[in-house]
Amino acid sequence: MSISTVQDGVPAVPAPGPETVKADKRLHSRVGLLTVSPSVLALLVWMIVPLAMTIYFSLIRYNLLYPGENEFVGLENYYFFLTDEGFVHGALNTLWLVGATLLISVVAGVLIAVLVDTPFWGRGIVRVLLISPFFIMPTVSALVWKNLLLHPVSGVFAAVWNFFGATPVDWFAEYPLQAIILIVSWQWVPFAVLLLMTAMQSLDQEQKEAARLDGAGPIAIFWHITLPHLTRPIAVVVMIETIFLLSIFAEIFTTTGGGPGYETTNLAYLIYSQALLQFDVGMASAGGLVAVVIANIAAFILIRMIGKNLTEKA
Amino acid sequence: MSMLTLKQSRRLQTVLIGGLAWLVALAIFFPIFWMILTSFKTEIDAFATPPQLFFTPTLENYVHIDARSDYFHFAWNSVVISFGSTLAGMLLAVPAAYSMAFFETKRTKSTLLWMLSTKMLPPVGVLVPIYLLFKDAGLLDTKTGLVIIYTLINLPIMVWMVYTYFKEIPKDILEAARLDGATPAQEIVRVLLPIGKGGLASTVLLSLILCWNEAFWSLNLTASSAAPLTAMVASYSSPEGLFWAKLSAVSTLACAPILIFGWLSQKQLVRGLSFGAVK
Structure with missing residues (x-):
């Protein structure tokens, strides 16, 4: 900062x-x-x-279960946090969660924004439907997905699998992290769609028409006109989503509780469990700072990339 | 197969694109549709395998919603917390944006960026001290506590959003008011607020949406007396017995107002959510 x-x-x-x-x-x-x-x-x-x-x-030993023993321990908490089994899992899961969701929401966001850019019947309703998941509170989307859609016995997915004669998948047992990525992507693709859809409206139609007259196919137009036009909004999507995705918490809290094992524990959840479940304030604080440092490295890179752009227009 | 005329092929293309767009939209909306549908089922129907698309609808989940889940207590908390922190946020953000838009200095841009950078502070980084400070101050599980937190986490977005709206107001209008002897407070209240009310309204809406849906601090800092709907819904993650229809009804009610807010203000929200970068 x-x-x-x-x-x-x-x-x-x-x-x-x-x-x-x-x-x-x-x-x-x-x-x-x-x-x-x-x-x-x-x-x-x-x-x-x-x-x-x-x-x-x-920097101190501080566990709420053992009050009074608050001596200075230097970097011991950091050492324990960084060498803890949970940290490696937490860091990797965070990376996966952020990276996969970003990739999915940018790719899907661009494709959907381009798809709904040409006029067709009911476009207004389609747009409203597309952005709706973004306004659903995280705890609701997590529980709806977990209980109504992904449930291995009575979920909608299980019914579809059964219909095609396949064995229903117990998502949260077999693919817990992927299931969470699915839920989080469902919430954040609409955000990308919302921003990119709006950005598409300022695309110069005459330029597109001219390119078409010059014989450019739809793919060439997309590649050379649409995509460059969307670079900035895509950068904004990446920046804003990164901020929020680094701290994904409610979706994990309400579905898997970080499990099985450490499979869905991200850094946010790891620190939460150390602080409020194991009451180890010292170690949780060390973890918190590690998270701050990671977020700042990301922020530094992103603001460098986008910040100048942002204020220029603002 | 006969040759298509150019016009026909264009029309076919539109139909195909439209059809595909509708398919994608319906797929993305399906979980919400299914949640609403389930809220009109009995618990037995809600758990049926395979899931039923056609069933005898019932209103029992809504009729008994308060007796079963104390819904209105949590809904009231959500309302108080969201509106409280939106009000506090606006009281802080409007003067700040006024200063940045009309008294611009060399520092303005870096201050704006710095404000944005406070959003980069992951909440877990300060969870422990905030929790302990709140415990000492008696703010744990209070609406006041959440109002303070929400105001601070949304302030950068609100400043930024109001700033981009104020920036579009010609300075001459303010000069004129100033020549008539208006004080800064009068400038804001009598000139800026009426002109910028559309932008301010969407800032208010965005803040309400973000507060209503916030689910890190509400889960960590509340137990029951100040818990908003996000925390209440989370308490369904390990319930007893059949509860899916009930959960769906509660969720539908909890999400409906915000969903409608979002639909109404999607265009303006883009600006706020992108810190003014996409308009």
Whole structure:
């Protein structure tokens, strides 16, 4: 997090000019400063206080089950966290969850956005149906998928499998991580569709028509006109989804509880279970910081890629 | 096979594309459709194998919804928390966006980006201290606690969104008001709010949607007295006996208002969700 960029609002040199203009400018900058500071201060406190506490906790032995033994242990918590069996699983599962969902939502998002770009009967309704899952609360989508669709006995998928004479799959036992990726993708593909659909509307139709007259086929048009036009919105989708996908929690909490074993434990869930199930505050804090570092590496790369783009237009 | 004229082939193409689009849309919407359908089944029907598309619908899951699950208690919590933190968020975000849009300095852009970067702080990174601070302050399982958290996590998005709307308002209008002797507070209330009300309304909607559906802090910081609908639904993950029809009814009611909000405001939401990058 770039804390160094926090100072806001104070112009370095007052603009030259008559006395009144100068006073006016000063009043201006004071108003500007005054109105922005509540938000900046709130966010600053929100970032710094808990983060400082996390750092402190991560350096002491602190288990809620054994009060009083809070001696300084240096990097011991980090050592235990990073060498814990759960960490490797957690990191890999996080990577899978984020990577697979991103890939699915970008590919499906682009294809669907292109598909619904040409006019056809009932397009408005189709669009509404397509984006709906994004507005369903995570706990609801997780439970609906788990109990009504993927259930190995009475789920809809089981019925389809039976219909074709196949043996129904017990998704959460055999493919738990894939099942979660499926649920999460179902929630986030609509987000990509929503953004890319909107972005498609600003595509220059004349350019497309000209290319068509020049004899370009649909694939060439998609590749050379549509896709370049969507680069920026795709980058935005990737950035926003990464932020949310790194912290996927409710979907795991309500379906598998991280299991079987560590198979569906991501970093968020791992830290939760260490803090609130095993009460090991020290180790959970070390884990929390590891998660912060990972998120920041991702954020750094993403903001570098997209940040400039974002503010240019904003 | 006879040759198709160009017009016919175009029409065929449209029909094919439309048909495919409808198929995809129906497939994606199916889980929601199925949830709504199940909410009108008896528990026996809901568990039947194979799942039934045709059945005798019943309203019993809705009629008894409160007696069975204390639905209104949780729904009320969701309402209070969502509206409370949206109000608090707007009170903070509107002045900040006003400052950034009309008193732009060299620092404005980096401040905006910094605000965005606070969204990168994964909630688990601060779960432990927030939990302990809340425990000490008596905020665990309180609506106030969740309002504070939700306000802070959504503030960057709200500032950013209002900022992009304010940015489109010509500065001259403010200058005119200022020449008439308007104070900054009057500028905001009498000039900006009326002009920007469409954008502000969609910011409010987005905040309500995000608060209503938030499910990390609500699961970790509430037990029962302040638990919103997300947490209530989660408590169904390990229930006893037949409950799927009941779960579906509760879920349908919990999602309906937000689904409708989302449908109504999809265009404006894009801007907020993309931090103004896609319009």
